[in-house]
Amino acid sequence: MYLWVHKLGSPRYFYSFARVVAPLLAVFCAVTMVWGLYQGLVVAPTDYQQGESYRIMYVHVPAAWMSMFIYVVMAFASAISLIWHIKLADLIAQKSAPIGATFTFLALATGSLWGKPMWGTWWVWDARLTSELVLLFLYLGYMALHEAYDNPSTGAKAAAILALVGVVNIPIIHFSVEWWHTLHQSASVSKLGKPSMPSSMLVPLLVMAVSFKAFYGTVLLWSVQAKVLEREYRSKWVRELLLGAKT
Amino acid sequence: MSLGTAFWRLLRRDLLLAVRRGNEWINPLVFFVIVVSLFPLGIGPGAKTLQLIGPGIVWVSALLATLLALDGLFRSDHQDGALELILLSPHPLSVLVLAKVLAHWLITGLPLVLLSPLLGVLLHQDAKVFGVLMATLALGTATLSLIGAIGAALTVGVRRGGVLLSLLVLPLYVPVLIFGSNAVASAGMGLAVEGQLSLMGGGLFLALALAPVATAAALRVSVE
Numbered sequence: 001m002y003l004w005v006h007k008l009g010s011p012r013y014f015y016s017f018a019r020v021v022a023p024l025l026a027v028f029c030a031v032t033m034v035w036g037l038y039q040g041l042v043v044a045p046t047d048y049q050q051g052e053s054y055r056i057m058y059v060h061v062p063a064a065w066m067s068m069f070i071y072v073v074m075a076f077a078s079a080i081s082l083i084w085h086i087k088l089a090d091l092i093a094q095k096s097a098p099i100g101a102t103f104t105f106l107a108l109a110t111g112s113l114w115g116k117p118m119w120g121t122w123w124v125w126d127a128r129l130t131s132e133l134v135l136l137f138l139y140l141g142y143m144a145l146h147e148a149y150d151n152p153s154t155g156a157k158a159a160a161i162l163a164l165v166g167v168v169n170i171p172i173i174h175f176s177v178e179w180w181h182t183l184h185q186s187a188s189v190s191k192l193g194k195p196s197m198p199s200s201m202l203v204p205l206l207v208m209a210v211s212f213k214a215f216y217g218t219v220l221l222w223s224v225q226a227k228v229l230e231r232e233y234r235s236k237w238v239r240e241l242l243l244g245a246k247t
Numbered sequence: 248m249s250l251g252t253a254f255w256r257l258l259r260r261d262l263l264l265a266v267r268r269g270n271e272w273i274n275p276l277v278f279f280v281i282v283v284s285l286f287p288l289g290i291g292p293g294a295k296t297l298q299l300i301g302p303g304i305v306w307v308s309a310l311l312a313t314l315l316a317l318d319g320l321f322r323s324d325h326q327d328g329a330l331e332l333i334l335l336s337p338h339p340l341s342v343l344v345l346a347k348v349l350a351h352w353l354i355t356g357l358p359l360v361l362l363s364p365l366l367g368v369l370l371h372q373d374a375k376v377f378g379v380l381m382a383t384l385a386l387g388t389a390t391l392s393l394i395g396a397i398g399a400a401l402t403v404g405v406r407r408g409g410v411l412l413s414l415l416v417l418p419l420y421v422p423v424l425i426f427g428s429n430a431v432a433s434a435g436m437g438l439a440v441e442g443q444l445s446l447m448g449g450g451l452f453l454a455l456a457l458a459p460v461a462t463a464a465a466l467r468v469s470v471e
Binding site for chain 1: 405421
């Protein structure tokens with residue numbers, strides 16, 4: 001098992017791995033997303049309190065979960081690249097950042113759209129919203145730092161340090177609804193307790209979460225594949241792959 | 248030389264340089280006063296409004312003044328090559344970084360703290376909050392210097408690194424700002440401030456323990 005993980009650090013092996021896995025993930029993502037959206041937007045029962053407008057939860061909550069998940073993946077990948085000097089880990093972190101930033105923005109935007117009918121306001125400076133906004137700034141800062149360096153490997157190392165420094169924000173976001181009782185509701189789904197949602201609403205939510213993860217995986221694998229080709233364009237296996245030439 | 252001697256020598260060097268180049272500590276202080284003065288001019292001089300938002304104004308201005316001063320933390324040393332020599336020393340870099348950050352705080356943070364009651368008067372703050380104001384600013388600016396040093400180290404090799412530094416460091420400053428200004432506002436209303444001050448103290452100790460290590464790693468990356 002460890003040998004396989006270690007092998008993935010080689011750009012060539014990763015490329016052939018991604019070639020097989022990414023299309024499968026894409027199909028899985030499409031299937032689960034269609035099923036999840038159908039179940040969530042059409043089949044799931046109407047909420048007694050919020051009516052139909054609660055259905056934006058099926059996009060808002062998975063997007064918010066992804067925004068935090070991707071940052072943690074970025075932090076892990078950054079740690080791996082700093083400790084073991086594996087360049088592929090750098091690429092994974094670098095290519096995850098725009099996806100994570102987009103999910104964060106999506107979470108904020110869909111939350112805002114949900115908040116207007118529900119709370120009567122587009123925005124409120126409560127703990128969860130503020131810390132999620134700070135997460136967006138952290139993503140943007142990470143991407144800016146990467147671009148600021150002329151030398152891409154120095155930029156990658158500097159950005160890796162920044163990602164590790166910023167990971168303290170993730171527990172703050174997660175626990176913000178427990179530490180401060182302001183406007184955003186507390187957690188309805190927990191790993192240990194019974195969820196406070198009926199399964200007819202919970203199952204589509206979890207399916208959407210899985211489909212968002214598959215989406216992230218697909219897009220990440222495709223972007224890193226492209227970047228690997230860009231970086232390794234001089235090597236024989238890339239030339240054979242792209243030109244079919246045996247030099 | 249021993250680690251203690253190296254620490255003291257570096258601290259003394261930075262303090263001497265700052266005293267000789269008055270700019271380094273006077274400019275952020277003047278910036279602090281000017282920015283605080285801009286708010287009544289922009290919002291309107293009504294005493295009630297200023298009393299309400301005064302703590303926030305002082306805190307945000309202190310934050311911006313600290314940011315302004317942070318750029319010079321490593322840059323001048325980087326430009327004349329002294330930073331590389333510091334990196335080559337056999338002593339743990341995080342301790343030497345701590346010496347530089349301490350010097351930076353003594354030069355820029357401490358004067359802010361001492362000047363804050365005067366600015367409190369300008370913003371119609373009650374005298375009873377001055378103690379809490381100075382305490383939160385003392386704890387806060389120290390934390391800001393420590394966290395900001397990470398950003399300064401990450402951007403020292405970058406052209407036009409000043410704005411990027413602000414972008415990187417301001418999201419990390421948000422908790423300090425929230426607790427600091429909240430403490431002063433609570434003190435103004437006569438509520439307890441032990442909670443906020445304890446959390447700020449905790450934040451300071453966390454930064455004291457971890458920020459020098461991150462800064463040292465960032466310096467090694469930036470200077471190559």
